[in-house]
Amino acid sequence: MTTTTTDTESTRSPVSPKAVLRPGDRIFSGTALSAGIIILITLAAVAVFLVVQAIPAFAPDTSDNHILEGQSFITWVWPFVFGTLWSSLIALVIAAPIAIGIALFISHYAPRRLAGLLGYIIDLLAAVPSVVFGLWGALTFAPMLVPFYKWLNTNLGWIPIFSGTPSGTGKTILTASLVLAVMILPIMTAICREIFLQTPKLHEEAALALGATRWEMVRMAVLPFARSGIVSGAMLGLGRALGETMAVTLVLSPLGIVTFNLLNPENPTTIPAIIALRFPEAHDSGVNTLIAAGLILFIVTFAVNFVARWIVSRRAEFSGAN
Amino acid sequence: MTAIAIAPTTHTTSAGHLPKWAPWALLAVCFVIAGTIFAFANAGGDPADFNIAMTLVVGMVLYMGLIFVVSTVAESRRHATDRLMTALVSAAFVVALLPLVSLLYTVVVNGLARFDGEFFSFSMRNIVGEGGGAIHAVWGTLLITLGATIISVPIGLMTSIYLVEYGEGKKLARGITFLVDVMTGIPSIVAGLFIYSVFALIMGPGTRIGIMGSLALSVLMIPVVVRGSEELLRIVPNELREAAYALGVPKWLTIIKVVMPTAIAGIVTSIMLAIARVIGETAPLLLTVGIVQGMNLNMFSGQMSTLPVFSYMQAKYPGLPPDAYIDRAWAAALTLILIVMVLNLAGRLIAKVFAPKISGR
Numbered sequence: 001m002t003t004t005t006t007d008t009e010s011t012r013s014p015v016s017p018k019a020v021l022r023p024g025d026r027i028f029s030g031t032a033l034s035a036g037i038i039i040l041i042t043l044a045a046v047a048v049f050l051v052v053q054a055i056p057a058f059a060p061d062t063s064d065n066h067i068l069e070g071q072s073f074i075t076w077v078w079p080f081v082f083g084t085l086w087s088s089l090i091a092l093v094i095a096a097p098i099a100i101g102i103a104l105f106i107s108h109y110a111p112r113r114l115a116g117l118l119g120y121i122i123d124l125l126a127a128v129p130s131v132v133f134g135l136w137g138a139l140t141f142a143p144m145l146v147p148f149y150k151w152l153n154t155n156l157g158w159i160p161i162f163s164g165t166p167s168g169t170g171k172t173i174l175t176a177s178l179v180l181a182v183m184i185l186p187i188m189t190a191i192c193r194e195i196f197l198q199t200p201k202l203h204e205e206a207a208l209a210l211g212a213t214r215w216e217m218v219r220m221a222v223l224p225f226a227r228s229g230i231v232s233g234a235m236l237g238l239g240r241a242l243g244e245t246m247a248v249t250l251v252l253s254p255l256g257i258v259t260f261n262l263l264n265p266e267n268p269t270t271i272p273a274i275i276a277l278r279f280p281e282a283h284d285s286g287v288n289t290l291i292a293a294g295l296i297l298f299i300v301t302f303a304v305n306f307v308a309r310w311i312v313s314r315r316a317e318f319s320g321a322n
Numbered sequence: 323m324t325a326i327a328i329a330p331t332t333h334t335t336s337a338g339h340l341p342k343w344a345p346w347a348l349l350a351v352c353f354v355i356a357g358t359i360f361a362f363a364n365a366g367g368d369p370a371d372f373n374i375a376m377t378l379v380v381g382m383v384l385y386m387g388l389i390f391v392v393s394t395v396a397e398s399r400r401h402a403t404d405r406l407m408t409a410l411v412s413a414a415f416v417v418a419l420l421p422l423v424s425l426l427y428t429v430v431v432n433g434l435a436r437f438d439g440e441f442f443s444f445s446m447r448n449i450v451g452e453g454g455g456a457i458h459a460v461w462g463t464l465l466i467t468l469g470a471t472i473i474s475v476p477i478g479l480m481t482s483i484y485l486v487e488y489g490e491g492k493k494l495a496r497g498i499t500f501l502v503d504v505m506t507g508i509p510s511i512v513a514g515l516f517i518y519s520v521f522a523l524i525m526g527p528g529t530r531i532g533i534m535g536s537l538a539l540s541v542l543m544i545p546v547v548v549r550g551s552e553e554l555l556r557i558v559p560n561e562l563r564e565a566a567y568a569l570g571v572p573k574w575l576t577i578i579k580v581v582m583p584t585a586i587a588g589i590v591t592s593i594m595l596a597i598a599r600v601i602g603e604t605a606p607l608l609l610t611v612g613i614v615q616g617m618n619l620n621m622f623s624g625q626m627s628t629l630p631v632f633s634y635m636q637a638k639y640p641g642l643p644p645d646a647y648i649d650r651a652w653a654a655a656l657t658l659i660l661i662v663m664v665l666n667l668a669g670r671l672i673a674k675v676f677a678p679k680i681s682g683r
Contacts, residue, residue, distance in 0.1 A: 028574035029488050035480030036489070036498045039544060043501055046512065046541070049519040101414025109411055118415070120670075125422050127662050129602020130510075131630045132429060132655045135637055139648065140428045141421075182421045189418075213404035236507060243509020245605035246630075250638060272511045272605065279609050287518075287527060294515040298508070305507035309500060 046298065054292035056285050067278060067286040077293050079256040083268030084297070086260070087173055087248065088241035091180035096234050099185050103192035108218060119193065126186035134250030137179035142170035142251060149174070149263050160260065167265040174262040176251040180244055184237035191236060191312070195229025196222055228311050235308035239301045245272035271297045340396055345405065348392065349385050356381035375420060382413050426659070433656025436649040446627075447616035452646040456654050458617040459632035462532070463661075465621060466611065466628060467601050469536030470543055475593055477540075478547025485548070486555040487577055499552075505545040513541040514606030521610075532621035535611035535628070539600045546599055550592025554585040587676035594669035598662045604630035629654050 062068040068076050106118050149166040156162045166172075203221040212220060223230075254269045254277050275290050282290055356377045364372050386409045393402035444455035481498065489495025517538040521529045558581050566576040582589075612625035613635055633654035640647035 022572050022574075024574045025572055028577070029484075032480045032484035032488055035477045036484045036494070038477055039481055039498060039502060039505070039548070042541060042544075043505060045520070046508070046516045049516055049523070050512070053515075053519040053522065098414045098417055101411045102418050105411045105415045109408060110415075121422070122418060124663075124666070125418070127598055127666055128422075128425065129604070129630055129655075129658050129662065131602065131604040131634050132425070132659060135633065135651060135655050136421075136425045136428055138637070139432075140424065182418075185418055213400055215404040215407040216400065218407075239507040243507075243511065245509070245511045246634060250634070272509060275511055275515070276605050276608055280612065283528070287522070291515050291519060294512050298512045301507055301509055301512070302504065305504045308507075309503045313500060313503075 050291060050295040050298060053288055054295045056288040057292035059285070062285075065285040065289060067282065067289045073289065073292060076256070076289070077271075077296065079258050079268055080271045080274050080293065081296065082258050083173070083256075084242055084270040084272070084300075086268060087177045087180060087270055088238055090174065090177035090262075091184060091241045092234060092238050094178065095181035095184050095188060095237060096230075098181075099188035099233065099237070100192055100230060102185070102189045103196055104218060104222070106189075107193050107196040108214070108222065119190075122186050122189050125182065130183065130244060130246040131250070133179055133183055134246040134248075137175060137247055138171065138250040141179065142172075142175045144170070145175055145178075146170040153263055161262045164261050164264045166263040169265070171251055171253065171267075172263055172265070173252065173267040176248045176267075179247045179251060180241045183244060183247060184240045187240055188233045188237040191233030192226065192230055195226040195233070198229075199225045228314075232308040232311040235304055235311075239304040239308065242304065243272060243297060243301050245276050248273040249276045338397055339401075340393065344392075345389060348388055349381075352385040352388060353377070353381040356384060375424075378416065378420070382409070382416070385409060386413075429652065429656050429659055432649070432652035433659075434653075436653035437656055441650070441653050445615065445617050449615070450641060451643060454650065456627075456629065456632050456650065456657070458614070459627040459629045459654065460657065461617065461619060462611070462626040463601060463629040465619065466532055466535040466539065466607065466626065467597060469533060469621060470539035470600060471593070471597055473536060473540040474543040474547050474596070478544045478596075479551055479589070481544075481548045482552035482555055483577060485552050487573070487581070502545045502548050505541075506549065508542070509605075510542055510603050511605035511609070513538045514609035516541065517606070517610050530610060530612040530625045531623060532611055532618075532626045535607045535626070536621070538606035538610050539603060542603065542606070543596050543600045546596040547593060550596060551585070551589045554588035554592065555581060558584045587673055590676075591669040591673040594665050594672070598665040598669070601665070602630055602658050602662060604634050607631050608634065629658050633658070 057065075057068075057073050059065075062072065063070045102122060106115050106122070110118055146166075146168065149170060149172070152162050153164075153166040199222045203225065204217055207217040207221045208214075248270050249272070252267050252269050252273060254274060255266050256274070257266055257268055259266070259268060271293050275294055278286070279290055359380065360373050360377045386406055389409060390402045390406045393405045440453065441455040442457055442460065444453070445458035446454045446456075447458075481502075485495050485499060489498070517534050518529075521531075521534055562580050562584060563576055566580045567573075571579070607628045608631050611628060611631070613627050613631050614625045615627075618624050618626050633651045636647045636654065637651035
């Protein structure tokens with residue numbers, strides 16, 4: 001290179017070279033950026049529109065509201081909030097240990113060649129439409145559970161949640177929670193599996209080299225490493241269970257009561273279920289009432305998902321995994 | 323791993339260990355015992371009533387108890403715990419399989435009753451009781467899902483391109499990634515309420531038209547498309563991009579001509595999985611699209627029927643005779659499951675067959 005060219009080159013390319021921006025580039029990057037911003041706007045719009053439509057539900061006089069029928073909104077919605085939280089918590093308690101077990105089975109126990117296939121089978125559960133789960137839960141699963149509920153009632157009836165007269169149809173909150181548990185298994189399994197696979201190989205091999213059995217290796221190396229991942233997987237599952245509509249709607253009959261009893265024919269119901277049941281025939285301020293209930297659901301699930309994703313993303317920086 | 327006693331005379335490596343076949347043999351024995359118990363309980367009854375689920379459960383519990391005792395005696399307490407946990411972890415997987423198998427079995431058996439020509443050639447217009455079909459719901463589902471796909475794919479794809487190609491390290495991109503993740507957890511019914519509220523303000527309360535369903539499904543579908551295609555764009559090797567830049571290709575052409583073709587098979591797969599995810603959504607369609615008895619192919623006027631809502635309404639509010647309604651609900655469920663499974667399988671097949679062959683990876 002001669003001195004003359006270096007001179008012109010130094011003027012053309014400064015220390016940090018900037019690419020030439022063509023019109024095509026501008027249009028393309030602009031479109032990409034606006035697509036991203038549309039998503040943010042949508043999310044904000046969900047909140048804004050729900051709030052706007054929910055406000056009339058809080059009017060002081062609710063006598064002309066065909067859903068509230070004179071009660072205040074809070075008195076009306078409280079049993080459904082309770083039902084939503086209660087059914088989702090039961091589902092979580094049932095599903096969490098099973099999901100951890102499945103994830104461990106796929107990541108550390110199953111033959112390596114089968115692992116992908118087994119993961120796919122669990123993902124199939126996620127692909128089943130919720131209305132099909134609802135049909136199965138209401139028409140097949142609930143009748144199957146009746147003898148089991150009778151047995152629970154006779155043998156463990158001294159525990160308050162199993163007392164009372166067991167339902168003859170099996171359509172109880174426990175059935176709904178069991179169906180929910182099956183539905184949230186795939187997401188929890190997927191998160192746990194991913195985290196378990198991130199366990200540093202050296203930790204595992206060190207444990208094995210010290211003579212640990214496989215379970216001791218899992219307990220000492222895998223589980224402590226994956227604790228926060230398990231928590232966030234459980235929370236994502238909880239978020240799914242809170243918002244699940246059809247399974248609960250089809251299994252439970254709508255009775256807005258508050259009870260911890262699991263086996264009775266009278267059961268609490270959930271916010272999404274009551275919206276799905278009442279919305280088709282709702283009108284005027286009744287619609288606003290249901291939207292207000294939906295707003296509560298949105299806030300709760302958003303918060304649960306937010307915290308869960310925050311744990312995962314904070315985690316990703318430490319683990320060194322992309 | 324392969325340290326099974328090679329020479330039976332020396333017991334150095336296998337001493338204090340159960341032979342490899344022992345747990346399997348014990349498991350088989352336990353299942354035989356459980357099977358015998360339930361066969362006797364069912365003696366004289368219909369062989370079809372044989373309780374397979376309980377046999378499995380009792381067999382597994384029996385195995386866990388026995389292997390713990392045997393292993394404690396023959397090996398040590400630590401190995402016994404290990405074997406017990408192995409059994410528990412494997413059992414967790416089987417427990418998850420039971421509902422899947424039971425569900426698929428019931429849907430197929432019950433769905434076949436009405437899975438006939440009439441079901442796919444008649445609507446429910448003027449039908450009370452038996453007969454009738456769901457052709458209107460099939461068309462409604464296809465149209466609304468197509469609408470949702472047309473809305474979601476460009477937005478989702480462009481967003482993922484922004485995140486991967488333009489947003490590297492920017493705060494906005496990190497925010498979008500995070501909120502997209504959060505958005506995947508929005509309950510589907512809330513998406514329905516949102517679209518209903520928007521149209522109630524614009525077109526008056528009580529509006530229910532097909533395009534609203536497409537929009538509601540898009541709210542649920544966009545995050546799935548973004549996450550899927552983002553992951554695939556990220557694994558496109560940087561060398562390919564750099565080679566294109568070095569040849570003087572503009573960035574936008576590089577993305578269209580180099581990055582996208584490399585990732586296209588995976589992106590198609592993720593779009594198909596996203597469609598499979600939303601095609602079974604019921605709640606948002608119930609709120610925004612409603613249900614009608616006859617065929618309506620106009621997305622911009624009047625309520626439409628969709629398979630999931632059809633199935634739900636038939637099962638939840640059956641008329642007389644109820645069996646006719648329940649059978650139609652199952653047939654619609656079977657149709658849905660078939661569509662979802664075909665989409666899933668086709669998607670994975672495309673990913674496998676058309677995956678780019680990059681040397682050195």
